[in-house]
Amino acid sequence: MNDLVGVYTIWLRDLIRFWRDKSRIIGSIAQPTLFLFVLGTGLSSGFSKAFGGARQGASILGGKDYITFMYPGIIGMTILFTSIFSAVSIIWDREFGFLKEVLVAPISRWSVAIGKALGGSTIAMIQGSIMLVFAPFVGVKLTPLIIVELFPLMFLIAFAMTSTGIVVAARMKSMEGFQVIMNFILMPMFFLSGAMFPLRGLPEWLDLLVKINPLSYGVDIMRYVVIGVNTYPVGRDLAVISAFSVVMIVLAVVQFGKQE
Amino acid sequence: MSDNGAIIHVREITKRFGDVEAVKGITFDVEKGELFGFLGPNGAGKTTTINILCTLLKPTSGTAVLNGFDVTAKPNDVRRSIGLVFQDPSLDDRLTAWENLQFHALVYGVPTEERLGRIENVLKMVELYERRNDAVKTFSGGMKRRLEIARGLLHYPKVLFLDEPTLGLDPQTRSHIWEYIHELKKREGTTVFLTTHYMDEAENCGRIAIIDHGKIVALDTPDNLKDKVGGDVITVKTDDDGAAKRLIEERYKLEAAVDPHGVSFKVKGGEEFIPSFVKDFERKILSISLRRPTLEDVFLSLTGRAIRDEESGAKDQMRVAAKAWTRRR
Numbered sequence: 001m002n003d004l005v006g007v008y009t010i011w012l013r014d015l016i017r018f019w020r021d022k023s024r025i026i027g028s029i030a031q032p033t034l035f036l037f038v039l040g041t042g043l044s045s046g047f048s049k050a051f052g053g054a055r056q057g058a059s060i061l062g063g064k065d066y067i068t069f070m071y072p073g074i075i076g077m078t079i080l081f082t083s084i085f086s087a088v089s090i091i092w093d094r095e096f097g098f099l100k101e102v103l104v105a106p107i108s109r110w111s112v113a114i115g116k117a118l119g120g121s122t123i124a125m126i127q128g129s130i131m132l133v134f135a136p137f138v139g140v141k142l143t144p145l146i147i148v149e150l151f152p153l154m155f156l157i158a159f160a161m162t163s164t165g166i167v168v169a170a171r172m173k174s175m176e177g178f179q180v181i182m183n184f185i186l187m188p189m190f191f192l193s194g195a196m197f198p199l200r201g202l203p204e205w206l207d208l209l210v211k212i213n214p215l216s217y218g219v220d221i222m223r224y225v226v227i228g229v230n231t232y233p234v235g236r237d238l239a240v241i242s243a244f245s246v247v248m249i250v251l252a253v254v255q256f257g258k259q260e
Numbered sequence: 261m262s263d264n265g266a267i268i269h270v271r272e273i274t275k276r277f278g279d280v281e282a283v284k285g286i287t288f289d290v291e292k293g294e295l296f297g298f299l300g301p302n303g304a305g306k307t308t309t310i311n312i313l314c315t316l317l318k319p320t321s322g323t324a325v326l327n328g329f330d331v332t333a334k335p336n337d338v339r340r341s342i343g344l345v346f347q348d349p350s351l352d353d354r355l356t357a358w359e360n361l362q363f364h365a366l367v368y369g370v371p372t373e374e375r376l377g378r379i380e381n382v383l384k385m386v387e388l389y390e391r392r393n394d395a396v397k398t399f400s401g402g403m404k405r406r407l408e409i410a411r412g413l414l415h416y417p418k419v420l421f422l423d424e425p426t427l428g429l430d431p432q433t434r435s436h437i438w439e440y441i442h443e444l445k446k447r448e449g450t451t452v453f454l455t456t457h458y459m460d461e462a463e464n465c466g467r468i469a470i471i472d473h474g475k476i477v478a479l480d481t482p483d484n485l486k487d488k489v490g491g492d493v494i495t496v497k498t499d500d501d502g503a504a505k506r507l508i509e510e511r512y513k514l515e516a517a518v519d520p521h522g523v524s525f526k527v528k529g530g531e532e533f534i535p536s537f538v539k540d541f542e543r544k545i546l547s548i549s550l551r552r553p554t555l556e557d558v559f560l561s562l563t564g565r566a567i568r569d570e571e572s573g574a575k576d577q578m579r580v581a582a583k584a585w586t587r588r589r
C-alpha cells in the first residue's frame with residue numbers, strides 16, 4: 001500500500017519539477033523542431049532535385065515528402081531524449097543528496113524505480129504531444145483516431161526508453177557518466193532508429209544495427225500510425241517494443257534495488 | 261534479540277572503504293527513549309555508523325539490530341522505524357519548502373488527516389512558515405538546514421538520527437529546535453541518536469560515546485565522563501610561572517602544564533584548593549580561573565587532541581578570580 005503511494009509520490013515530484021522548469025520544456029522542444037524544419041526542409045528540396053522531381057524521390061519514402069516522412073521520427077526523437085534525460089536525473093539526485101532522502105524512506109526500491117519510470121514516461125509523452133502542433137506544417141492531417149492511438153504508443157515507447165535510462169543511471173556515481181550515456185546510448189539509438197532515413201535497401205551492416213535497435217520498431221509503428229508508412233509488420237513492432245519495455249523495467253528495478 | 265529494553269544493538273561493526281577502515285569494530289546499545297550522543301573529530305566514523313544503522317551502507321562485518329530488525333536482513337522494517345537529519349544537504353531545491361515536506365509526509369505514510377497540521381507545525385517551529393511556497397533554491401544555508409530538521413521531525417519516528425543537526429545555526433534557532441526535540445521525546449518516547457560538535461548540545465545526552473579513528477574510546481553519562489578527567493581545571497597566571505609549576509608539582513603532587521595563559525592543572529574540589537594555593541604561593545598572582553571539566557577536556561584527555569579548535573565550551577567556563585589579584589604579604 002505504502003509502496004503505491006511511493007510510486008505516486010516519485011511520479012508526482014518528477015511532474016512538478018518538469019512543470020516548474022519552463023526552460024527545460026522549451027529546450028527539449030527546440031532541438032527536434034530545429035531538426036524538423038531546418039534539416040527536413042533542406043533535405044526535402046535536396047531529395048526532390050536529386051531524384052528529378054518530388055514524386056519519384058518520394059517513392060522510397062512511401063510516397064511522402066521527406067519532411068513528412070521524418071516527422072514521426074522527430075516525435076520519436078523527442079520522446080527518446082526526454083525519457084533518457086528524466087532517467088538520468090537520478091545521477092543529479094545523487095549528486096545533490098536528495099536520493100538519500102528517497103533511499104531511507106520506508107518505500108521499497110522497486111516503487112522508486114517504477115515511479116521514476118512512470119514519471120519520465122509521462123513527461124516524455126507530454127513533450128511528444130507538444131510536437132503534434134507541427135503536424136499541419138509538415139503535411140500531416142491528424143484525426144482524432146490517430147491521436148487516440150498515439151498517446152498510449154508514445155507512453156509505451158517512453159516507458160521503454162526511461163527504463164533503459166534507469167538501468168544505466170541507477171548505479172552511476174558521477175556526472176561524467178552522463179557524457180557516456182549521451183555518446184554511447186542516446187546518439188547511436190537515435191541515428192540507428194530510422195527516424196531520419198527509410199529502412200528499405202540499407203547495406204547489410206546498417207540493416208543489422210537498425211534491427212537490433214529496439215527504438216527502430218517504435219519509430220516504425222509511430223510512422224505507421226501518423227502517416228501510414230511502415231517497414232516491419234505492425235504486430236512485430238508492438239511485440240518488440242512491449243517485450244523490450246518489460247525486460248528493461250525489470251532490469252531497472254533490479255539495478256536500482258542493488259544500490260547501497 | 262530485544263533484551264534489556266535496548267532499541268539499538270550494535271555488535272562489532274566494521275566498515276571498510278577500500279584501504280580505509282572507517283569503523284573498526286564498535287559495540288554499543290541504545291536504550292529505548294534515550295538521547296544518545298556520538299562525539300568525535302572529523303573522520304572518526306560517526307556518519308558511517310549512522311549510514312549503517314539507517315541501511316544506506318552495509319557493514320563489512322558485525323551485526324546491528326534496530327527496533328528488533330537486523331539492518332542488513334530487514335532494511336525495509338528498519339526504515340519504517342527511523343527518521344534522519346543528514347549531515348549533508350538532501351533537499352530537492354526545485355521544490356518549495358511545503359512540497360519537500362509533503363513529499364516526506366507521503367512516503368512516510370503520515371496519516372492524511374494529520375498531514376497538513378504537522379507540516380504547518382514544523383514549519384512554524386523553524387520559522388519558515390511564511391516562506392513555505394518559495395522554492396528551496398532561494399533559501400539561505402541556515403534556512404535549508406532548518407527545513408531539513410523540520411522534515412526529520414515530521415513523521416514521529418521510533419528512532420531519530422541527527423547528524424550534526426544544528427551546525428551553523430544561530431543560538432536562538434538551536435534552542436527552538438532543542439525544545440521541539442525534547443517535547444517529541446517526552447510525548448512520543450522517541451529515541452534520539454545524535455552526533456554533534458557542540459559541547460552544550462552533547463550535555464543534553466543521557467549517554468555519550470566518544471569515538472575516535474573508528475573506535476569507541478569511552479561511553480558513559482556526561483557527568484561520569486567528566487569525573488574521569490580528574491577534577492576541575494585551574495589556570496593560574498603569576499609573575500613567575502616556573503615557580504608556580506614547581507610548587508604545584510612538589511607540594512600538591514599534581515601534573516601541571518605551562519603555556520602562555522599560565523599554569524594549568526586539574527584538581528578535585530577546585531574551590532577549596534584555590535585559597536590554600538593563594539596562601540602557599542609567595543609571588544605575585546595575576547589571575548586565577550577555575551572551570552568545570554568539559555566534554556572537550558574529556559576528549560582531550562582520552563585522545564590527546566582537541567575535537568575542534570573553535571569550540572571552547574564557553575558556557576562551561578566559570579571565571580572565579582579577578583584579574584591582577586595582588587596578594588599582600
Ligand SMILES: Nc1ncnc2c1ncn2[C@@H]1O[C@H](COP(=O)(O)OP(=O)(O)OP(=O)(O)O)[C@@H](O)[C@H]1O
Nearest residue numbers: 277280282300301302303304305306307308309347
Ligand atoms: N563513501 C566513502 N568512500 C570512501 N571513504 C569514505 C566514504 N565515506 C566515508 N569515508 C571515510 O571514512 C572515514 C569516516 O568518515 P565519516 O564520514 O564517518 O566521519 P565523521 O565522523 O562523520 O566525520 P565528520 O565529523 O567530518 O562528519 C573518513 O576517513 C572518510 O574519509
Ligand SMILES: [Mg+2]
Nearest residue numbers: 306307308347
Ligand atoms: Mg559526519
